[in-house]
Amino acid sequence: xxxxxAATPGPKPSQTRRPGERPHDAVSTRVVLAMQGVTKSYPNGxxxxxxxxxxxxxxxxxxLVGPSGAGKSTVIKLLIRDEVPTKGxxxxxxxxxxxxxxxxxxxxxxxxxIVFQDFKLLPNxxxxxxxxxxxxVTGARRRDIDPAVDRVLQxxxxxxxxxxxxxxxxxxxxxxxxxxxxxxxNPRLFIADEPTGNLDPLxxxxxxxxxxxxxxxxxxxxxxxxxxxxxxxxxxRVVALENGRIVRDQTGAAYHRED
Amino acid sequence: MISFVAFxxxxxxxxxxxxxxxxxxxxxxxxxxxxxxxxxxxxxTGLDATLDYVQQEVQVVAYVKxxxxxxxxxxxxxxxxxxxxxxxxxxxxxxxxxxxFLARHPDEAxxxxxxxxxxxxASLQINLRDPNDYLDVAGYLNGQPAVDRVMNxxxxVDQLVTVIGILRIGGTVILIVVGLIxxxxxxxxxxxxxxxxxxEIEIMRLVGASDAFIRWPFIFEGAFVGLLGAAITIGLLFxxxxxxxxxxxxxxxxLPVEASATxxxxxxxxxxxxxxxxxxxxxxxxVRSYLIR
Numbered sequence: 374x375x376x377x378x379a380a381t382p383g384p385k386p387s388q389t390r391r392p393g394e395r396p397h398d399a400v401s402t403r404v405v406l407a408m409q410g411v412t413k414s415y416p417n418g419x420x421x422x423x424x425x426x427x428x429x430x431x432x433x434x435x436x437l438v439g440p441s442g443a444g445k446s447t448v449i450k451l452l453i454r455d456e457v458p459t460k461g462x463x464x465x466x467x468x469x470x471x472x473x474x475x476x477x478x479x480x481x482x483x484x485x486x487i488v489f490q491d492f493k494l495l496p497n498x499x500x501x502x503x504x505x506x507x508x509x510v511t512g513a514r515r516r517d518i519d520p521a522v523d524r525v526l527q528x529x530x531x532x533x534x535x536x537x538x539x540x541x542x543x544x545x546x547x548x549x550x551x552x553x554x555x556x557x558x559n560p561r562l563f564i565a566d567e568p569t570g571n572l573d574p575l576x577x578x579x580x581x582x583x584x585x586x587x588x589x590x591x592x593x594x595x596x597x598x599x600x601x602x603x604x605x606x607x608x609x610r611v612v613a614l615e616n617g618r619i620v621r622d623q624t625g626a627a628y629h630r631e632d
Numbered sequence: 633m634i635s636f637v638a639f640x641x642x643x644x645x646x647x648x649x650x651x652x653x654x655x656x657x658x659x660x661x662x663x664x665x666x667x668x669x670x671x672x673x674x675x676x677t678g679l680d681a682t683l684d685y686v687q688q689e690v691q692v693v694a695y696v697k698x699x700x701x702x703x704x705x706x707x708x709x710x711x712x713x714x715x716x717x718x719x720x721x722x723x724x725x726x727x728x729x730x731x732x733f734l735a736r737h738p739d740e741a742x743x744x745x746x747x748x749x750x751x752x753x754a755s756l757q758i759n760l761r762d763p764n765d766y767l768d769v770a771g772y773l774n775g776q777p778a779v780d781r782v783m784n785x786x787x788x789v790d791q792l793v794t795v796i797g798i799l800r801i802g803g804t805v806i807l808i809v810v811g812l813i814x815x816x817x818x819x820x821x822x823x824x825x826x827x828x829x830x831x832e833i834e835i836m837r838l839v840g841a842s843d844a845f846i847r848w849p850f851i852f853e854g855a856f857v858g859l860l861g862a863a864i865t866i867g868l869l870f871x872x873x874x875x876x877x878x879x880x881x882x883x884x885x886x887l888p889v890e891a892s893a894t895x896x897x898x899x900x901x902x903x904x905x906x907x908x909x910x911x912x913x914x915x916x917x918x919v920r921s922y923l924i925r
Contacts, residue, residue, distance in 0.1 A: 453838065475843075482840035493835055510841035515635050558839065 411461035439614035486555030490570035545576035601628035644852030662861025700778035717765035818914025858911020
């Protein structure tokens with residue numbers, strides 16, 4: 374994927390892609406994520422999703438919205454294969470997640486970068502080490518780690534803070550560290566689960582700008598959020614969940630139904 | 633592969649010191665248990681040597697009638713020597729028995745010297761390959777006309793074999809119990825370490841670390857605990873070598889000094905193996921139940 378080699382986020386991703394990679398436009402019809410008739414009920418009887426169909430083509434930017442308990446978290450758990458659907462199929466990059474062998478689960482998770490509301494950084498590691506950790510624990514070669522970390526720190530604009538600890542950073546910088554860590558594997562799908570939930574509006578806006586830039590670089594982004602202001606302002610595809618069903622799937626929509 | 637091992641070792645080392653107090657407590661338990669293990673091994677080795685010694689010494693003693701002729705006796709000797717159970721046959725004549733008695737009991741020399749004739753019978757002393765064959769040989773001898781009677785030491789042999797058998801089973805049971813206690817201690821320690829690193833493990837899972845990367849640092853950490861415990865135990869045994877050796881030779885009398893060097897080496901190897909093994913097994917179990925949820 375082209376994005377990590379970008380020194381500065383360019384407007385045209387095709388200019389920064391490496392040899393041998395397919396141009397952004399040519400793969401735009403490829404499907405990164407497909408959910409078909411997905412129902413998920415938990416052992417306690419609660420039905421979190423009911424017959425959800427969702428197709429996300431490569432390069433898409435999707436807001437996943439809906440009230441608490443609508444099923445957003447369950448969708449994310451299914452995508453990272455923390456859960457398997459009770460019924461239906463979840464395909465990530467063409468692979469049926471429910472049929473993965475146990476030992477293949479880590480491999481598929483490397484195709485996903487994920488950030489959360491609470492950042493999930495390791496407080497005793499520097500920004501650089503937090504990002505490098507994702508590569509270390511997946512068996513990257515030592516000499517490959519530093520350049521890769523440098524690249525993603527540049528993308529999120531944290532080169533200057535590389536040697537600081539998370540406690541010394543602002544909330545926005547912490548989230549950007551988490552984003553860098555999620556990007557360092559060149560993910561096929563970038564998931565942001567309420568990434569701005571702990572941030573004030575101005576900083577939230579910076580994070581959204583960063584996610585949009587990452588999307589411009591060719592990475593498919595799925596963002597679950599409550600932030601109506603952002604969703605309405607950005608005018609990207611909005612998938613709304615309610616009671617475990619998709620009640621709306623519109624491009625360029627506002628957070629609330631415009632009817 | 634090298635980076636995986638280096639990563640795991642580095643993390644194990646950090647983990648050991650991060651939970652310093654717990655790790656030291658676990659190490660101390662390991663030391664305690666390994667010392668017990670070593671003590672049991674030393675004790676059982678001594679008992680085994682005693683058993684070997686006693687078994688070698690088990691003889692069938694048959695008293696020969698005074699009326700038996702030299703031909704009867706040599707015939708009997710020859711037929712005994714043909715028996716597969718028999719390793720050696722010694723004939724002790726009346727005179728020899730008399731001299732042996734005097735040598736053993738010099739205080740009672742005047743008693744026996746006052747007797748008009750030598751009351752001691754001649755005997756055949758038969759060494760056995762296996763003390764369990766005692767009855768076969770004794771039965772054969774009882775049927776011989778030249779034999780007066782066969783000394784009944786069957787009971788003594790039986791008792792000795794029983795006692796040593798019980799000690800061996802008892803020792804093994806104690807070892808198993810002790811091993812389980814150590815296992816639980818290590819499982820607990822490593823589980824605490826796992827819980828302390830729950831955040832890291834969660835991140836590792838999210839970024840797609842394979843189970844091996846999550847598991848092996850903890851297994852190495854358990855191995856550290858086990859090996860450190862083993863090293864301390866061996867150090868303690870080395871310091872206590874003098875008293876242990878004199879205990880072995882004083883108490884069991886039969887253990888040759890050369891043997892105790894080999895015993896020491898074996899004990900050291902077993903302690904190392906048991907320490908590492910139990911550390912690895914304990915952490916494997918505790919991480920396994922954590923990973924498979």
